[in-house]
Amino acid sequence: MKILNKKVSLVFVVPTLFIISAVVYSVGYKMAMNKFNNIVSYNYEKHKMYSLLSEEDYNIRNDYVGYIDENKLLEQICVGYANGIDSQSCKFFTNKDYEEYSKNQLHKKVNITDIQIDGVGYMRIDNFCSGSSSVFKEKLNTLISTGVKNIVIDIRNCEYGDYSEAMNVLKFLINDKEIVSAVNKTGEKEVVCSSDIDLGVNVAVLINEKTSGPAEILASAFKDKDDAVVIGSKTKGTAVHEKSVIISEDFVLVFPDAYYVTKSGNIILNNSVEPDEYAKLSGEKEKLFNKYSLDYNDDDLLIKALNYFNN
Numbered sequence: 312m313k314i315l316n317k318k319v320s321l322v323f324v325v326p327t328l329f330i331i332s333a334v335v336y337s338v339g340y341k342m343a344m345n346k347f348n349n350i351v352s353y354n355y356e357k358h359k360m361y362s363l364l365s366e367e368d369y370n371i372r373n374d375y376v377g378y379i380d381e382n383k384l385l386e387q388i389c390v391g392y393a394n395g396i397d398s399q400s401c402k403f404f405t406n407k408d409y410e411e412y413s414k415n416q417l418h419k420k421v422n423i424t425d426i427q428i429d430g431v432g433y434m435r436i437d438n439f440c441s442g443s444s445s446v447f448k449e450k451l452n453t454l455i456s457t458g459v460k461n462i463v464i465d466i467r468n469c470e471y472g473d474y475s476e477a478m479n480v481l482k483f484l485i486n487d488k489e490i491v492s493a494v495n496k497t498g499e500k501e502v503v504c505s506s507d508i509d510l511g512v513n514v515a516v517l518i519n520e521k522t523s524g525p526a527e528i529l530a531s532a533f534k535d536k537d538d539a540v541v542i543g544s545k546t547k548g549t550a551v552h553e554k555s556v557i558i559s560e561d562f563v564l565v566f567p568d569a570y571y572v573t574k575s576g577n578i579i580l581n582n583s584v585e586p587d588e589y590a591k592l593s594g595e596k597e598k599l600f601n602k603y604s605l606d607y608n609d610d611d612l613l614i615k616a617l618n619y620f621n622n
Contacts, residue, residue, distance in 0.1 A: 364388075386403075386405065386562070389403045389558075389562065389564075390403045393564065393566070396566075399549065400549075400551055400553075400566065400567045401564075401565070401566045401567075402564075402565045402566070403562060403563075403564055403565075404562065404563045404564075404565070405561065405562055405563075406561060406562070406563060409555075409563040409565075412565075415471075419437075419438050419440040419471065419472075420440070421440060421441075421442050421443045421446045422436075422437040422438070423435065423436050423437070423443065423446050423447055423450060424465075424603075425450040425453075425454065426607075427454065427457070427459065428463075428607055428613075428617065429617060430458075430459065430461070431459065431461045431462070431463060431616075431617055431620055432451070432454035432455075432459040432461065432462040432463065432512075433462075433463045433465065433607070433613070434447065434450060434451070434454075434462065434463070434464055434465065435465040435466075435467075436464065436465065436466050436469055436480075436526070437468070437469060438469055438470070438471045438472045439469070439471070439472025439473055439474075439476040439477045439480070439524075439525040439526065440471065440472050440473065440476070441473060441476065442476075443472065443476050443480075444476045444477075444479035444480050444483075445479075447480050447483070448479075448480075448483055451483060451510070451512075455510060455512065459512070460511070460512055460513060461512065461513045461514075461515075461620040462484075462512050462513070462514050462515070463514075463515045463516075463517065463613065463616045463617070464514060464515070464516050464517070464529070465516075465517040465612075465613070466516065466517065466518060466522050466526040466529060466530065467517050467518060467519040467521065467522060467543065467600070467612070468519065468521045468522070468601065469521075469522055469523075469525075469526035470521055470522070470523045470524060470526070470547075471524065471525075472524065472525045472526075473525065474524070474525045474528060474550075474552070474571075476525065477525035477526065477528045477529050478490070478491060478503065478504040478525075478528065480529060481504055481506070481528070481529055481532050482504065482505075482506035482508055483506075483508060483510060484510065484512065484514055485506060485532060485533075485536065486506055486507060486508060486509040487505065487506065487574065488502070488505045489502050489505060489574045490502075490504040490505055490506060490532050490573070490574065491503055491504035491528055491532060491571055491572070491573055491574075492504075492571070492572050492573075492574075493552045493569040493570070493571055493572075494569055494570055494571075494572055495568060495569040496568070496569075500572075501569075503552075503571075504528075504532075513538060513539070513620065514533060514536075514539045514540075515539065515540045515541075515542060515616035515619050515620065516529065516530050516533045516539065516540070516541045516542070517542050517543050517612045517613065517616060518530050518541060518542070518543040518544070518545075518546050518584065518586060519543050519544050519546075519591070520544050520545065520546065520547065521547070522543075522546040522547065522584070523546060523547035523548075523549045523550070524547075524549055524550055525550065526546070527546050527547070527548070527549070527550040527579050527584050528550055528571055528579065530546060530584045531550075531571075531573045531577050531579050531584045532573050532574075534573070534575075534577065534584065534585075534587065535573050535574050535575045535577070540587050540588060540616070540619050541584070541586045541587045541588075542586055542587065542588045542590055542612050542615050542616055542619075543586045543589070543590055543591070543612055544586065544589065544590070544591050545583035545584060545585050545586065546583045546584040547583065548579065548580075548581055548582050548583035548584070550571050550579040550580065551567040551569075551570060551571070551579075551580050552567060552568060552569035552570065552571060553565055553566070553567055553568070554566060554567070554568035567580070588615060588619075590611055590612045590615050591611075591612075592605075592610070592611055592612065596609060596610070596611070
């Protein structure tokens with residue numbers, strides 16, 4: 312019987328090992344072929360790009376009668392490469408231009424309007440430039456000290472600033488270990504905004520089609536909260552985690568290397584933030600709002616937010 316069992320075992324073991332080996336080989340072969348095809352495709356596209364550029368360069372250098380500024384030519388080739396991928400999110404700068412770009416993005420004047428309307432705190436944020444989160448916290452604490460429990464955060468037309476400033480604002484308002492994360496090309500996820508602060512305030516957020524970048528991070532995070540509301544029209548959908556790389560000491564390349572995602576899985580890159588309640592100002596009211604001349608009693612979005620707290 313023992314001999315018979317041994318024979319029976321071998322009858323099953325040998326084919327099983329064969330099948331396993333075949334599966335492993337097939338999977339390995341498929342992975343190797345996919346990698347090979349990706350390499351071939353990459354090299355083909357790269358060769359095609361260089362061939363086209365080389366042909367253009369050959370004709371220009373042989374027949375062009377004007378002067379060629381080699382430094383300018385090189386710079387514009389790199390600018391064209393970045394623009395060819397995505398002119399909105401990929402940018403190529405000289406060091407001087409990058410300093411100006413950073414200055415325009417981050418170092419604008421902090422402008423946060425704060426007022427009480429029927430016992431509700433109203434705060435309008437123009438941008439998330441350097442220092443804006445500190446000013447926001449100071450004004451928020453002042454409102455809370457007067458007994459305010461409901462806050463309207465108006466980020467309509469808020470287009471510029473530093474993502475870290477927007478996330479610092481979130482830290483004052485949302486108590487969670489995972490408010491916002493960044494996911495890179497390989498799918499690795501890193502929590503970039505978390506907080507253990509709880510100020511105990513209720514929030515309504517006002518957005519419009521000009522709300523973009525860091526402001527969208529804030530709006531999307533509040534869509535995850537059951538005790539908050541986002542009012543307005545859908546945003547631009549331009550929020551992205553940027554990487555800056557110094558090239559040849561004279562140039563800087565800026566491009567997205569990850570996308571932001573909130574706790575519920577909302578991806579903001581190329582996706583507008585949709586409001587919980589849709590509302591839009593009329594043409595004339597919008598003009599007045601842009602000029603800071605719209606009376607609070609005529610602001611349809613603000614009225615919706617105040618009604619939200621009263622219901």
